Amino acid sequence: xxxxxxxxxxxYLARVEGEGRMHVTVVDGVIEDVEFSIFEPPRxxxxxxxxxxxxDAPDITARICGICPVAxxxxxxxxxxxxxxxxxxxxxxxxxxxxxxxxxxxxHVLHMFLLHxxxxxxxxxxxxxxxxxxxxxxxGLRLKKAGNAIVTTIGGxxxxxxxxxxxxxxxxxxxKELEALVPELEWxxxxxxxxxxxxxxxxxxxxxxxxxxVALSHPEEYxxxxxxxxxxxxxxxxxxxxxxxxxxxxxxxxxxLHSTIRERGAYHVGPLARYSLNFEExxxxxxxxxxxxxxxxxxxxxxxxxxxRGIEVLYAVEEALRLIDAYEEPPAPSIDLDVKAGxxxxxxxxxxxxxxxxxxxxDNGRILKAQIVPPTAQNQLTIENDLRAxxxxxxxxxxxxxxxxLEQSIRNYDPCISCATHFLDLTVERTSRKG
Amino acid sequence: xxxHGMVIIGVxxxxxxxxxxxxxxxxxxRDRVGSxxxxxxxxxxxxxxxDSFALADRVILIDAIRTGAELGTVHHFNGSELPDDLGTGxxxxxxxxxxxxALGKVLGRLTGTLEFIGIEGASYEPGTPMxxxxxxxxxxxxEQLLVTADKEARDA
Numbered sequence: 190x191x192x193x194x195x196x197x198x199x200x201y202l203a204r205v206e207g208e209g210r211m212h213v214t215v216v217d218g219v220i221e222d223v224e225f226s227i228f229e230p231p232r233x234x235x236x237x238x239x240x241x242x243x244x245d246a247p248d249i250t251a252r253i254c255g256i257c258p259v260a261x262x263x264x265x266x267x268x269x270x271x272x273x274x275x276x277x278x279x280x281x282x283x284x285x286x287x288x289x290x291x292x293x294x295x296x297h298v299l300h301m302f303l304l305h306x307x308x309x310x311x312x313x314x315x316x317x318x319x320x321x322x323x324x325x326x327x328x329g330l331r332l333k334k335a336g337n338a339i340v341t342t343i344g345g346x347x348x349x350x351x352x353x354x355x356x357x358x359x360x361x362x363x364x365k366e367l368e369a370l371v372p373e374l375e376w377x378x379x380x381x382x383x384x385x386x387x388x389x390x391x392x393x394x395x396x397x398x399x400x401x402x403v404a405l406s407h408p409e410e411y412x413x414x415x416x417x418x419x420x421x422x423x424x425x426x427x428x429x430x431x432x433x434x435x436x437x438x439x440x441x442x443x444x445x446l447h448s449t450i451r452e453r454g455a456y457h458v459g460p461l462a463r464y465s466l467n468f469e470e471x472x473x474x475x476x477x478x479x480x481x482x483x484x485x486x487x488x489x490x491x492x493x494x495x496x497x498r499g500i501e502v503l504y505a506v507e508e509a510l511r512l513i514d515a516y517e518e519p520p521a522p523s524i525d526l527d528v529k530a531g532x533x534x535x536x537x538x539x540x541x542x543x544x545x546x547x548x549x550x551x552d553n554g555r556i557l558k559a560q561i562v563p564p565t566a567q568n569q570l571t572i573e574n575d576l577r578a579x580x581x582x583x584x585x586x587x588x589x590x591x592x593x594x595l596e597q598s599i600r601n602y603d604p605c606i607s608c609a610t611h612f613l614d615l616t617v618e619r620t621s622r623k624g
Numbered sequence: 625x626x627x628h629g630m631v632i633i634g635v636x637x638x639x640x641x642x643x644x645x646x647x648x649x650x651x652x653x654r655d656r657v658g659s660x661x662x663x664x665x666x667x668x669x670x671x672x673x674x675d676s677f678a679l680a681d682r683v684i685l686i687d688a689i690r691t692g693a694e695l696g697t698v699h700h701f702n703g704s705e706l707p708d709d710l711g712t713g714x715x716x717x718x719x720x721x722x723x724x725x726a727l728g729k730v731l732g733r734l735t736g737t738l739e740f741i742g743i744e745g746a747s748y749e750p751g752t753p754m755x756x757x758x759x760x761x762x763x764x765x766x767e768q769l770l771v772t773a774d775k776e777a778r779d780a
Binding site for chain 2: 237255256295314315319327330334348
């Protein structure tokens with residue numbers, strides 16, 4: 190390396206939760222290395238769970254993520270029930286889907302309006318954007334609140350819902366409590382449509398990636414909390430087969446594990462994957478709007494994830510209204526559990542993508558081993574691949590603009606890096622071997 | 625129209641060492657303040673924070689902070705004198721918090737007074753407890769806030 194080295198250090202803190210680092214090495218104008226590293230708390234939680242009773246899993250894993258506790262609760266309860274050979278059905282399961290709709294709305298809207306839209310509109314942050322576009326931010330905040338209300342009503346509190354348990358719920362809401370959510374959700378229908386049309390009008394870098402998409406899929410519904418794990422290259426498995434098809438590697442530069450499809454490599458989880466694999470299961474309204482704004486039934490441009498999130502918000506609002514309308518108060522808030530030794534698997538679609546849990550429990554339901562594979566770990570290699578593609582197109586940009594577009598590329602994935610905000614340092618190192 | 629005279633918001637992640645300071649102060653205040661004081665535990669999620677700001681004319685935020693000062697130091701700032709670099713690495717949450725405070729002002733959610741209490745922490749490892757110095761600072765802060773809340777109730 191020579192004195193021609195240029196370093197750009199960006200203390201990039203503002204709009205990706207967590208703790209991470211990105212390092213790009215460019216030698217003589219050629220990209221030599223792209224590293225995206227994250228700190229990943231689920232690994233700590235896996236060890237923490239061992240030796241604890243099965244019933245702790247939903248409460249403890251919900252602490253992994255401040256934005257998507259419902260996802261962790263859903264995958265963990267499902268995995269424990271699977272270990273006991275049981276399944277939650279009917280209104281108890283519908284409530285799980287409904288609270289999950291609330292979390293999708295909350296998480297997607299937060300990301301779209303406060304984190305991602307400023308990128309596209311050329312603002313440094315939501316604060317700067319709000320000064321010029323207060324109406325847009327207010328729309329987002331009100332829409333998000335409709336999601337918050339679902340999670341609070343069913344989950345029992347504002348953050349970290351305390352009501353979900355293995356086997357169902359501690360308490361189920363009355364029909365009247367759920368119906369109180371309807372007026373704001375009806376307002377949200379139009380707001381979600383307006384949002385999709387708004388974000389579809391942004392300028393998108395013309396990058397199309399040849400992704401292997403992986404998501405849950407269900408023959409009768411847009412998969413959120415139930416389904417088989419499928420891909421656009423032939424995977425179609427039960428969650429119990431996850432480790433036969435996917436593997437995790439330790440990467441020296443990061444304490445996170447990188448996930449790959451065995452003998453194949455990187456894959457993509459999240460809204461683009463769900464949408465592209467399950468387009469036909471969206472509601473007619475959501476499908477029609479997607480086509481109206483030019484999405485098509487598959488989407489391979491990661492920058493358009495903001496539009497797909499909008500479509501999923503619309504779907505979640507419609508689905509929430511349908512579930513509330515159909516809800517009948519169950520006779521009991523939970524099923525009786527048949528606690529026994531076993532291995533259980535659970536998979537659900539966190540807002541950021543597939544979230545897989547696996548637990549081994551003993552005769553008393555004590556956790557012997559826990560495995561938690563969060564979506565951001567699964568997307569890490571794909572994020573790096575995207576960053577390479579973006580870099581190839583943008584190397585001539587000055588460092589500040591290059592950093593901007595790279596940050597934006599990372600934000601396409603809404604990476605939930607640790608769920609307690611720390612730091613992502615972004616470094617672009619340009620060097621020459623020619624001296 | 626604000627529904628409380630004062631809202632106290634503890635920001636932090638109870639599972640990450642000294643980052644638990646904000647929520648720990650809230651825990652110590654629970655059931656000890658009158659109905660005119662709203663207590664909120666937050667992980668820094670901005671939209672809920674904005675709603676919390678709007679609850680009262682006087683907002684007190686508590687978070688863990690890293691300034692290099694002695695462990696357990698309690699820093700007090702009022703909203704108009706928050707250090708410019710508070711959002712660039714001194715606190716575990718203040719990027720979001722600083723942006724959220726600014727958003728609150730732009731959007732008219734934060735129209736009254738804002739006070740910020742930063743408790744100097746050192747370790748933010750997952751699954752670790754708060755260190756004794758931070759625990760002690762939490763206890764001191766809670767006691768001071770009880771006095772503040774009583775005064776607020778008397779003046780109301």
